[in-house]
Amino acid sequence: MSLQTITMQVNGTTHTKAAWHHTTLAEHLRSTLQLTGTHIGCGTGDCGACVVLLDGEPVCSCLLLAVQADGQEVTTVEGIADSGNLTxxxxxxxxxxxxxxxxxxxxxxxxxxxxxxxxxxxxxxxxxxxxxxxxxxxxxxxxxxxxxxxxxxx
The missing domain is CATH 1.10.150.120 ([2Fe-2S]-binding domain)
Structure with a gap:
């Protein structure tokens, strides 16, 4: 197991953090970045609780490794509201x-x-x-x- 430094734009903020190669994007968002709005339900992409936007497209973040999101833009549920107003x-x-x-x-x-x-x-x-x-x-x-x-x- 090895660590890799990754950089991603999450909800408009750039984050550069280390991630284990086996850590899913959902786990990285929740544990490393403390964005707990992304829920982990099934871990197999069946329930949709972990859906985020990756470069503007919906993906199940439990199916992607955090290192796969290196250099990309991620939008979580915390980032969909505009200036604190409801969407x-x-x-x-x-x-x-x-x-x-x-x-x-x-x-x-x-x-x-x-x-x-x-x-x-x-x-x-x-x-x-x-x-x-x-x-x-x-x-x-x-x-x-x-x-x-x-x-x-x-």
Whole structure:
């Protein structure tokens, strides 16, 4: 096992830290950078709790090694709000009662923030997210309010 110094732009701030070669991006964000909004659920990319934006694209941070993000831009749930204001996705989830326990919420919010800007259909957006509490109806209503593009229910 060896350490490697990596530099990444996280939520607009440059971080240069050492990372073990086996440390996932999710672990690095949580343990090294103290950004605990990124949750680790399954560790296999199935639940979506760990979704972050890597150079603007949603990825499961439990499936990437921290060293793979060297030189790249990472946006976590902590970085999606603008000046402390709620994003349209956050406001919609609250208004539509699309959250309960909150475990899946960080990854879902990151994916919804991406979809707000880039579009996508509900089925594709939700495909990588497990929510055991809401039954998805509030989440789907929030998606309809905030995303561009075709909807799964049309």
């Amino acid at each position: 349209p996705a956050q406001r919609a989830l609250i208004d539509e009662h699309g959250l309960q326990c909150g475990f899946c919420t960080p990854g879902l919010l990151v994916r919804m923030a991406h979809a707000t800007d880039h579009g996508g259909n509900e089925t594709d957006i939700l495909a990588g997210h497990l929510c055991r509490c809401t039954g998805y109806s509030g989440i789907r209503a929030a998606l309809r309010r905030t995303t561009k593009g075709p909807r799964a229910d049309r």
